[in-house]
Amino acid sequence: MTKLRDMLAAADPLRHERQPAQARRDHLRSTVVTAASHAYPPRRARYPMVVPVLVTFAAIVIGMVIIASMWSHSGSLAQAAVRFEVHLAEDQPGPGLRAARVGSSNRTVYLHPETVVTNGDIARSRVIPGGAPSQFGIDVQLNNAGAEKMRQATMSHLGKPVAILIDGNVVIAPTVKSAIDAEAVISGDYTQADAQRIAAGMTGAAP
Amino acid sequence: MNGLPITADLPARLSASSAERLATVFDAHYVRLYRLARRLVPTADDALDLVQETFLRAARASRSIPTGFADEEAWLVRVLVNIRRDQWRKAAVRRRYNEECRPSIVAGTDTEAAFVAREAVWSALDVLAPRQRAIVIMHEIEGLTVNDIASALRITPITVRWHLSRGRRELARALKPFGVTDDEA
Numbered sequence: 001m002t003k004l005r006d007m008l009a010a011a012d013p014l015r016h017e018r019q020p021a022q023a024r025r026d027h028l029r030s031t032v033v034t035a036a037s038h039a040y041p042p043r044r045a046r047y048p049m050v051v052p053v054l055v056t057f058a059a060i061v062i063g064m065v066i067i068a069s070m071w072s073h074s075g076s077l078a079q080a081a082v083r084f085e086v087h088l089a090e091d092q093p094g095p096g097l098r099a100a101r102v103g104s105s106n107r108t109v110y111l112h113p114e115t116v117v118t119n120g121d122i123a124r125s126r127v128i129p130g131g132a133p134s135q136f137g138i139d140v141q142l143n144n145a146g147a148e149k150m151r152q153a154t155m156s157h158l159g160k161p162v163a164i165l166i167d168g169n170v171v172i173a174p175t176v177k178s179a180i181d182a183e184a185v186i187s188g189d190y191t192q193a194d195a196q197r198i199a200a201g202m203t204g205a206a207p
Numbered sequence: 208m209n210g211l212p213i214t215a216d217l218p219a220r221l222s223a224s225s226a227e228r229l230a231t232v233f234d235a236h237y238v239r240l241y242r243l244a245r246r247l248v249p250t251a252d253d254a255l256d257l258v259q260e261t262f263l264r265a266a267r268a269s270r271s272i273p274t275g276f277a278d279e280e281a282w283l284v285r286v287l288v289n290i291r292r293d294q295w296r297k298a299a300v301r302r303r304y305n306e307e308c309r310p311s312i313v314a315g316t317d318t319e320a321a322f323v324a325r326e327a328v329w330s331a332l333d334v335l336a337p338r339q340r341a342i343v344i345m346h347e348i349e350g351l352t353v354n355d356i357a358s359a360l361r362i363t364p365i366t367v368r369w370h371l372s373r374g375r376r377e378l379a380r381a382l383k384p385f386g387v388t389d390d391e392a
Contacts, residue, residue, distance in 0.1 A: 004379055005347045011328040012348060014245055019238075020255055028259050029233050036229035036266035 082167060082201030084119050084140070088112045088153055089163040089173055100163065100170045109161050109173045116153045116162075121146025125199040127192065138199045166198065225269035233262055235276060236283050243284065246344045247291050247337060249330075257294075261287040281359040284341075288360065291337040324385065331381035335374050342367055343374040 009015070019025075089109040090097055097110035123143040142150060154162060154176045161173040240261060245254040264286050265272055273282055332340050338360070345351045345359075346367075353371070357364040 004375060004382065007328055007382060007385065008332075008347055008378075011325040012246065013251075013329060014242060016325070017245075017251060020241070020251055024255060025237065028255060028262070029230070029237070031259060032233055032262040032266055033226050033230045035263050036269055037226035 081119075082198050083165070084122065084202045085165040085168075086116045086118075086150065087114070087163045087165065088116060088157050089161040089170075091161060100165075102163070102170050102173045107173070109163055109170060111163055111170070117142060117146045117149050119202055121149065122202055125202045127195040127199050138195055138202075140202065225266065228269050228272070229262065229266050232265060232272060232279055232283075236280055237262075239280060240283055240287060243341070243344070243349075244287060244291075246332075246348065247288075247340055249333075257287060257291060260290050264290065281361075284359050285361065288338055288341045291341070295337045328382060328385060331378055334377050334381050339370045339374045342370040343378070346371055347375075 089100075089111050091109065093099065093110050096113060098113065099108050100111050101108055121142050123141045123146070125138055125140045128139045157176050160176060162176050163170045163173040165171065237258065240258050241254060244257040244261075245251060248254050248257055261283055265283065271282075272279055332343070335343060342356055342360070345356050346353070351359075353364050353367045357367045360367070
């Protein structure tokens with residue numbers, strides 16, 4: 001009588017077949033890797049690029065620590081309009097790039113001339129509590145067009161800085177670690193009054 | 208919310224890292240998964256399909272994959288066996304029909320007959336449900352211990368032993384015409 005184990009081993013298809021061709025393996029690998037790169041969000045793989053744009057799903061936070069001394073001229077903030085701009089930036093100088101100091105730090109970034117989003121791309125802005133009772137920040141929510149522009153620009157800009165400008169000054173230039181879209185939080189040690197003026201000024205409304 | 212850097216889990220970062228992760232996982236485990244898959248399904252094409260479906264599921268849930276070679280492998284093996292179980296359930300109706308219509312096979316002596324006999328022996332495994340089949344294959348052909356199988360499939364060693372004993376008994380019965388005996392019965 002033959003042992004079961006020996007009989008199975010003798011009949012094992014892997015003993016009698018070649019491995020699948022390398023080309024098939026490579027094709028399978030590329031299918032899988034492509035699927036992985038489009039796999040967000042996991043539950044709705046049929047619409048991989050639509051859902052991230054949706055504000056509620058993809059709202060993310062840009063944390064901005066505003067250097068207090070930048071805003072010592074609080075009088076200027078009393079002006080009606082506050083210009084809000086986001087530019088892609090580089091850590092190294094290059095042709096066509098404009099150098100700009102970040103806040104009051106010694107860091108310099110080099111701005112691309114194109115404005116990614118500006119005041120017109122803001123859906124709303126509001127004052128939010130900051131890290132301390134007397135500190136306030138600003139929550140900036142982009143509209144769908146603004147969120148899409150932001151996402152398009154930042155998704156190919158990973159690992160590089162994005163500069164956020166208020167009235168032409170770079171207030172912070174965080175490094176893009178992932179595509180950014182709908183929401184930015186400009187937090188820092190504003191007084192409530194300054195924060196209200198900036199928030200209202202961003203959308204053109206009177207404070 | 209104060210001073211948060213841009214670190215939230217976001218589409219692009221997730222995409223980049225999960226693609227890299229999947230490439231690494233694929234390269235590390237493709238051969239092992241193919242070998243297991245091939246022993247669970249009738250043809251090499253079916254095996255490739257099963258492997259692809261396993262890795263696609265990994266791609267959609269790359270954050271669920273544990274880290275470390277052994278844990279990755281166990282996770283993938285579980286996914287693969289579960290996919291096979293789903294396929295098996297869906298195919299149950301068709302399978303019943305096929306079994307009724309399957310021609311009887313007799314062992315012969317020449318090369319072609321040997322091939323036919325080998326196929327017949329191997330297809331005896333079809334009587335086993337996928338998880339039981341996977342357990343029998345891992346133990347009898349791949350040589351894994353009961354404890355290794357139990358931890359890979361996240362079931363108890365007692366369950367593994369039960370599947371082994373039951374699987375072997377059913378196989379021995381199916382292979383009786385070929386003079387097979389269950390060596391550990």
